[in-house]
Amino acid sequence: MAESASGSIPYAFPDKNSYHLLVPFYAPSNERGSVWAVAMDDRSGTIFASALTTMFTLIFGYIWILIVTIVVWFEGDKRLRRYVALLTLWNIDKPWNACKEMAQYAWACFWGDSSKKPNRGRDWRELFYGLTVAALALLVTLSSLAVSIYVPSLMQLDNMAPANADVLYYPDAARDAEQIINQFGVKVPPVMRALGSATIARDQILKKVTITSSPSSPPDSSQTLNPSFQMGWNYSLTGADFGFQHAPGLGLTIVGSCTTEYGWLSPEDSFPGINETYRLWGGEVNVTVFSDRSAITLTPVGTFTGHPSNGNRANTDGNLTFAVTIGSVHRASLNPGNDPWYLTQPRPEPNSTFPPAEHNASYWIQPSRPVLSCWEQRLWSYKGNTTVRSNGTATLTRPDLSPPLVRVLRTALANPMLLTVGIHSGDSSLLCRTTSSRGVIDASKCSIYSDMERLILASYVSTVNIFTDTTLFPPSSSTTYPNTFRFNTTTNSHEPGTADFVVRSPDVRTFSMVGIIIVSVALATLFLLRFVAARLLEGGCLGHHNVWRRMQVLSAPQLFRNLFEGTHEPRTHEDFWPCDRVYPVGRDDREFKLVECGAVRKECVGHVDKPHLKGS
Numbered sequence: 001m002a003e004s005a006s007g008s009i010p011y012a013f014p015d016k017n018s019y020h021l022l023v024p025f026y027a028p029s030n031e032r033g034s035v036w037a038v039a040m041d042d043r044s045g046t047i048f049a050s051a052l053t054t055m056f057t058l059i060f061g062y063i064w065i066l067i068v069t070i071v072v073w074f075e076g077d078k079r080l081r082r083y084v085a086l087l088t089l090w091n092i093d094k095p096w097n098a099c100k101e102m103a104q105y106a107w108a109c110f111w112g113d114s115s116k117k118p119n120r121g122r123d124w125r126e127l128f129y130g131l132t133v134a135a136l137a138l139l140v141t142l143s144s145l146a147v148s149i150y151v152p153s154l155m156q157l158d159n160m161a162p163a164n165a166d167v168l169y170y171p172d173a174a175r176d177a178e179q180i181i182n183q184f185g186v187k188v189p190p191v192m193r194a195l196g197s198a199t200i201a202r203d204q205i206l207k208k209v210t211i212t213s214s215p216s217s218p219p220d221s222s223q224t225l226n227p228s229f230q231m232g233w234n235y236s237l238t239g240a241d242f243g244f245q246h247a248p249g250l251g252l253t254i255v256g257s258c259t260t261e262y263g264w265l266s267p268e269d270s271f272p273g274i275n276e277t278y279r280l281w282g283g284e285v286n287v288t289v290f291s292d293r294s295a296i297t298l299t300p301v302g303t304f305t306g307h308p309s310n311g312n313r314a315n316t317d318g319n320l321t322f323a324v325t326i327g328s329v330h331r332a333s334l335n336p337g338n339d340p341w342y343l344t345q346p347r348p349e350p351n352s353t354f355p356p357a358e359h360n361a362s363y364w365i366q367p368s369r370p371v372l373s374c375w376e377q378r379l380w381s382y383k384g385n386t387t388v389r390s391n392g393t394a395t396l397t398r399p400d401l402s403p404p405l406v407r408v409l410r411t412a413l414a415n416p417m418l419l420t421v422g423i424h425s426g427d428s429s430l431l432c433r434t435t436s437s438r439g440v441i442d443a444s445k446c447s448i449y450s451d452m453e454r455l456i457l458a459s460y461v462s463t464v465n466i467f468t469d470t471t472l473f474p475p476s477s478s479t480t481y482p483n484t485f486r487f488n489t490t491t492n493s494h495e496p497g498t499a500d501f502v503v504r505s506p507d508v509r510t511f512s513m514v515g516i517i518i519v520s521v522a523l524a525t526l527f528l529l530r531f532v533a534a535r536l537l538e539g540g541c542l543g544h545h546n547v548w549r550r551m552q553v554l555s556a557p558q559l560f561r562n563l564f565e566g567t568h569e570p571r572t573h574e575d576f577w578p579c580d581r582v583y584p585v586g587r588d589d590r591e592f593k594l595v596e597c598g599a600v601r602k603e604c605v606g607h608v609d610k611p612h613l614k615g616s
Helices: 042-073 080-090 095-111 120-155 177-200 202-206 390-397 403-412 417-428 448-464 513-538 546-553 556-563
Strands: 025-029 033-041 160-162 209-214 230-238 251-261 275-280 285-290 301-306 319-327 344-346 363-365 371-382 385-387 502-504 508-512
Touching: 025 160, 025 502, 033 042, 033 160, 033 513, 042 080, 042 095, 042 120, 042 508, 042 513, 080 095, 080 120, 095 120, 120 513, 160 508, 177 202, 177 417, 177 448, 202 209, 202 448, 209 448, 230 448, 251 448, 275 319, 285 301, 285 319, 301 417, 319 417, 371 390, 371 417, 385 390, 390 403, 417 448, 508 513, 546 556
Parallel strands: none
Antiparallel strands: 025 033, 033 508, 160 502, 209 230, 230 251, 251 371, 275 285, 301 319, 319 371, 344 363, 371 385
16 A cells, blocks of 8 residues: 555555656645656665765765865964964865864864963964864764755655556546446446545544534434434645646635435335335435345445436536435344434344344334435636636646546546445445444444545545546556547557656655756766866966965875975975875885984874985
């Protein structure tokens, strides 16, 4: 299971051939809009995140070199003590090491044997200088750590990738009874996935869906058979929730309501103990539920019926109506219940018509259970414009939402999604049925609210995953049933914008392309600056200004060369280590030697034997 488009709602995730990797696309987000991005597989994404950390470390390393260059340029003091600090900085490429060294420098300059210092003002100045540079080095160190840890996670947007148009399928609107029957089975798996998500992620979905209800009225002397109930729901989705790359700001608000209706039961068309017939909407549609000997051994089942005029209303006022009829009459119950759908009475003694119930249930559901009369309306909005018409989405989002995606929305939402979920979930539509054993329920724990709540939450999950489902249909579906996504056989290509949406998968990592470009350009620029400056400095192309010479002579190899130079011309053996070379090039037959300290100090850090060269 993967997280759905809504964030933390578990849902099935598509196969790896359902999306493209390493292809730039626009990642939709409710907070940021559409962000230019690229997707990688999980393993590559992990490696790339580590690479980003390394890149940030290198960037701050080059920034530190730039800072040190500026510090050396403006030395501020020509005394040897200041040059000890400059020498230390110039030969340390790690800001943390520089921080420690400069802190020690500040300590030594101010507190070390201060009684022998002739100028206390200099001590304060060197203290301030050392601590300032140390603080700057510490700031660079901490910034490098923070950015290297935190920013790569900010550059990772989500687990999404652009859809692969070659695998997309959504059954086209059925035009006759044969197509309706053939497509029924194709639409069942998405509905069952939604019901599963609604069950295991109920708390997460309830944060996104608002459900209100008036509690069932407890039966009394005047209302024993007719307890009433009413509930409403609403939720909102965005183009980012759907996964649209170019219309993340599209808005869809769904509002619905249901109320119990007792007046639709038709006694003249019903036969007690056999069936009950309901004349929905004054007789426009008739629904019959059975209560005979075989039917009452089954758990309650719901029948979902859409109004015949919904097709026209979808393109006018957008108000779609439907009804839910429950077949629960005379179903056995272990305990009494007072819910409108599960109102019980004592079960009669077993006889030839009604045999003993399983589990010795002593209650059953009373006849004449109410129908739920429901309506649902949708409001589309985009860039300040709104419409309630299903076919108005294309005009509303033109040209940001491609025609193929508009067709899928129009087909998927031709009826209330709750009605679609109820019809295609079949016998599993009612939560009460899923908790029964051998046809016996516990009416005290069953209710219209729990049944409808699960359906409402499942309808939310189904709606938000409309386009995820287009990658999950069996491959054979597109060759068996008409596909809403068109394929031009003449040009051997898909319609433009067919795959202008993303799918989510835990096997994918998504990174901001803008962030990648900025980091790469910054690193490349700093590297080139460092490389060019080093080459120019080493080649003497910057002239003999004291600043450039200072930067050259402060390097450790050149200080070592100067250590063995004489004090008069020529200062060094040109055949061994010319002054225009960073490293010795001639034959080396001399040894590096340490000599004993003449003062015999315990704290002596060592002396180097400096040979007497010609010209010294």
